[in-house]
Amino acid sequence: MTRNEKTRKLERRQQRVRQRIFGTPARPRLNVYRSQSHIYAQLIDDTSGRTLAAASSLDEQLRQSLKSGANVEAAKAVGKLLADRAKAVRVEAVVFDRGGRLYHGRVKALAQASRENGLKF
Numbered sequence: 001m002t003r004n005e006k007t008r009k010l011e012r013r014q015q016r017v018r019q020r021i022f023g024t025p026a027r028p029r030l031n032v033y034r035s036q037s038h039i040y041a042q043l044i045d046d047t048s049g050r051t052l053a054a055a056s057s058l059d060e061q062l063r064q065s066l067k068s069g070a071n072v073e074a075a076k077a078v079g080k081l082l083a084d085r086a087k088a089v090r091v092e093a094v095v096f097d098r099g100g101r102l103y104h105g106r107v108k109a110l111a112q113a114s115r116e117n118g119l120k121f
Contacts, residue, residue, distance in 0.1 A: 013100030021097050022046050030082075030094040030114070030121065034106050038069040041082045041110060043091055052089050055082040075106040079113030086119055093120045 023029030023046040033040045040056040055078050056062075057069030062081065066074050086094070101107050115121070 010100050021095050027093045027095050028052050029097050031097045032099050032107055039075050039078055039106055041078055053085040072109040075109040076113040079110040080117050083114040083117035083119045096121045
């Protein structure tokens, strides 16, 4: 399978997920994006098109303590930071958008860390 086919299939999975999952002000969408070197997460209110909170392995708070932005430990730290920022904007429940990726590895670690720190989904 060529790289173009893989990216095309990933984009189709993302579109399929976005048709079903919709973030509201009461339950925003927790969107996860992972690249080869970092992981990013956002809480998005799709009705107004606003990002309520965001965290990534590039944040100043995490860069000092992380060895790499592309491992499970970094994903756990991003999940904890996002849950803390969600509490600051009074968000308790979210819908999870894994971005067409498998619920495994870094995506799973981020989800579990945010659950452990107070987010419900």
